[in-house]
Amino acid sequence: MLHAREREITDTLVDLLISTVHRINARADKRVTQELVNAFKKVTGKENILFSIAEAALGAPDDSVRSVVFPAVNGGEQTLRELVHEYKTKGPVYRRTVQTTLKASYTNHYRRGLIELLDVLEFRSSNATHRPVLDALELVARHKDGRVTFYPAGEHVPDHKGVLGDWTDLVRRTDEKGRSKVVRSTYEVCTFQALRERLRCKEIWVVGADRWRNPDEDLPRDFESRRLEHYTALRKPLDPTAVPLIDMLKEAVLRTGCLDGVISVAGTAGSGELPREVLAERLLLAVYADGTNTGIRAISGGEHGHSEDDLRYVRRRYLPVEVARAMATQIANATFAVRRHQVWGAGSSCGRVGLDALRRV
Template sequence: DKLLGSMMRRAENRTKDKAIGTIRSLQAQLRLLTGSCRTLLDARARGVDSLAAISSIDWERLGTAVVDAELLIAPETIDRTAELIERQRSLRSVIGPFLNAFQFRGAGAVQGLLDAVRLVADIYRTGRRRLPDKPPLRFVPPSWRPFVLRNGVVVRAAYELCVLTQLRDRLRAGDIWVAESRQYRAFDSYLLPSATFDAMRARGPLPLAIDTDFENFIAGRRASLDTAIERVTILARQGELPQVRLDGNGLVISPLKAITPSDAADMRRVAYDRLPRVKITDLLLEVDSWTGFSECFTHRRSCRVADDRNALLTVILADGINLGLTRMAETCQGATLRQLAHLHDWHISEAAYGEALGRLIDVHRTVPLSALWGDGTTSSSDGQLFHAGGRGAAIGDINARNGNEPGVSFYTHVSDQYDPFASRVIAATAGEAPYVLDGLLYHATGLSIEEHYTDTGGASDHVFGLMPFFGYRFAPRLRDLKDRRLHLLPGQEAGPLLAGMTGDPVAIGHVAAHWDELLRLTTSVRSGTTTASAMLRRLSAYPRQNGLALALREVGRIERSIFMLDWLRDLDLRRRTQAGLNKGEARNALARALFFNQLGELRDRRFENQTYRASGLNLLVAAIILWNTRYLEQAVGALSIPEDVARHIAPLGWEHISLTGDYRWNVESRPDPGQLRPLRTPSSLLAA
C-alpha cells in the first residue's frame, strides 16, 4: 500500500513537471506555427495562390515543429498512469515474493482479478518472460485499458501494475482477503455470526438506540423531516432565520458573532498570574496523590503496582514529552536506562493508559469549576499532524492536505469540559471520518456523550448514518453546506424556497432490502465484535455500489438532511459546534507545547511505540487540565470572578509550568493530603 502510494505520488509530481515543460515547448512550436499560418492567411488575402510564392516560410523548420508538436500532444507524455508504468521496473524485485507469499481469497465478483494475481505470481515463480496470449482482462478498468492493450497486444508492465493497484483497492474494501490474516479478513467475518445475531434479535431487544422496526424508523424520520422543512420554511418567509438568508437568490449563512465578554482575556491573565509556579514533575506527583492514576500501570504478569513510583512516572513523562527513554535516563537523576526500559516493557500498556486517563477525567468532572464549561454530554474530535523525522521518516505516509513531509496524526476526542477522553494514532493519509465513532464508543471514562462535533474532515454520510443507531447526535461544521443537497423520502415536498437545495430522493426500497444487514452491522459494533472504524474503512473503500454501503449512505443522507435544516434554524446549535471545535483546537495547542522534544517529530518506527507516545501525551494533557482546574477554582474564588466570565477561562494554560530542565521528583515538596499549594499573591507577583 505504501509502496504503491509513494510511486503514485512520484508519478504525479513527474507528470506535473512534464506538463509544465510541455507547455513551454509548445509555446515555442506554436509561435512558429502561428507565424507560418499568419503568412499563409496574408498571402491568400493578397490573392497569392501558389505556396512557392511564399518565400518567407522556412518549410524545414515548419515540418520539424509539426512533428515535435505531435509528440508533445500525445496523451502518454503527460498522463500519470503512463508515468507510473515507466516506474514499474522498480517493483519487479518485490512483485513475485509478495504475490507468492500470501493466499488471496475473494467472492465471485473478483475471480477475474484473483486469476490475474495467480497468473502474475506464477510468471515470477517460474521465470517466464511473456504473458499468455489470453490473460484475464475483465477486471481491467476503462481508464487502464488503453495502456494494458496496445494494438490488441497485452503490455506486461502495464498489466502487472494494473493487477497490483486493483489488488490494493480490493484488499482495502474487503472484497479480497488473505488466508490466516487478522487485518485483511473477509468482510462478513468481522460481524456477529448470522445465527448469533438471529438469536439476539429473537430474544430482543437489540442493544441499539433506535426503533429496529424498519417501518417505524422511517415513519419517525419522515416526521422529523416534515417538521424541519415546515419550521425552516416559515422562518425563511418571515426573514427570521438567525443569521441566515434563504430566498430566491440562494442561501447565505453569516459568520458567527463573538459573544465572549470583553474582560474575559484580562481576567484569564489575572487568574493565571495567581497560580503557583510548578515543575512538570511536581505537577504529576500532586495529581497522582489526588487520583492514584499510577496504580493503573500494573505488572503484565503479576498485576502488582510498580515498586518505584517515581521511575514509573519518569517513563510516562518520557512518552508524553517525546523525549524517549535513552535521553530521559541521561536527564533524570536516579533512573537508569535499564530500569526505565524494564518498567516500560512490563508496566506500560494501552489498556493501562486508558484506565489512568479515565481516573483523571472522572476526578476532574467532580471539580465544581468544570461544570461551568459544560455538563459532559457534548464533545468534539479532530486530528493533529506530527511529522515523522529522522530515521522514522520512512514509516510516515504522505499527507497531501498537510504538505509533502511524512507523518502520522493523533486523533483526539475532547469533552465540553476540556477532557481529552480518547486518542489514537492514524495514518496521515487516512480520512478522519471512520474514527469518529471509535472514541465515542470505546473510552474508559464515565462520560455520557449525547452530541458530537467535527469539522468537514470528520463528516461523511456513513458516519451520519451510524450515529443514531448508538444514540448520538452528529453536528459537524460543514464547510460547503450551501452546496450540499437535501435528500427527502419519496412523496415528500421541500417547497419552493428549498427546491433549489433538493437532490435525489432517498432509495428507501434499497434501505429496506438491507435493513437486517444494517442491524447486524451496528449490533456487531455495539457488542464489540468489530470496531466502527474497521467497518467504515471497508465500506467507504468500495468503488462499486456495494449494497450495504449504499444502504448506510442512504440512511446517512436522511440524517444529514435533518441536520442541515436544524443548522439553518438553530443558532445555538451552530454556537455549540463552534465552541466545541474551539476547545479541541485549544487542547491541540497545549499538546504541541508538551510534545517538544525531537523537534516535535515522531522518530519511532513501531506503531505500538507511536501509540504509547500519543497516549502518554494525552495523559499529560489531562493531568495539566486537572491541576489547572483545581487551582483556577481557588484563583477565581479569590478574585471574585463572575461565572459568566469564568466559563471563558480555559484550563489549558502552561506558562506557569516548567517543562524543561532536569526532571527531579521532589516528593518532600508535595502538599499535604487535602491541601493545595498557596496561590501567588499580588505582592509576590510584583517582586517577581
C-alpha cells in the first residue's frame, strides 16, 4: 500500500512539473500577444507608400527627407512611424519578446518550485541521445543556490536541443573580451522546457513513478530473450522494412489526400516550417508506427533518414487525436465510396458500425 502511494505521489509531482513549465509558456505568450495586439495598428497600402517614397526621392534627391518624403506619404511622418512599428511587432521580434517575458516570469516566481521538484525527482533515460538534458539538470541542481548571472568559467555546460534555434542568442552572450558566456536563468528555462517535452514522450522517465515510469517496464521481462516468440504472437515482423503495409498506407494516403489538410496547415519551408515532402514522409511513418503497433523507435531504425526524435516531434505537433479521427474517417469514407455495390449493396450495417468505430478512436 505504501509503495503504491509513493508511486502515486511521484506521478503527481511529475504532473506538477509538466503543468508548471507549460503554464510559464502559456502565460508569457498570452501576455505578449495582448500587449502587441493593443499596440498594433495595421498599415494599409504598403506597396503604394513605397512607390510614392521612391518616386519623391528620385524626383528631388538633394532635398531633405522631411520636405520630400513625408509629403509624398498619405498621413506623412505618422504613417511611416506606424509602418515601422508594425514591422517591429511581427516575426522574430514577437518571439524574442515572448522569450524575454518567459525568462522574467520564471526567475521571479516559478524557479523556486521547479528547483525543489528537482530535489525530490530522479530522472533517467534509456537512450543516450537524451543524456545532455540529464547532464543539464545536474548542472542546474549544482547551481540552484547561486546568485550569479553567468555560469562560472570552466564549468561544463551541456548543449541540448532546448538551447538551440531561437534561444541561442539569449542563452549565450559574448563579453567585451570576446568570451562566450552562458546566462544561467535562460539556460534553466530552456532545460526545463526540454525536460517537459521528453517526459511527455517518455524519452526521459522518473524513478519510483507509475505512469511516468521506465517505458521498458511496459514490456514483458523476457521480451528480449523471447523477441521472436512475442513478435510471432503479435503477428509482427522483426524487420520493419519488410512490411508491405507501408506501401498500402502510402497508396491510401495518395488516393484520399487525407494528409493534405495537415500539411497545408503546417505551412511551407519558406515560413520556417519543414519542407512539404519531408513533413509528408514523417507523418506517413508516424501513422504507420502507431497504426501497426510497431512503434516509433522500431520505425526510426529504417533506411529513410528520419530520426526517432524527428518522428516523435511530428506526431506530437501535427497528429493530435482529432486529426487522426478525421484521417481515419476520410479513408473509411473513400473505401465505402469505391466498393462494388453489386457485391456489398448500397449500404450495410457492418460499414456503418466500422465508421462509427473509427470516429470513436
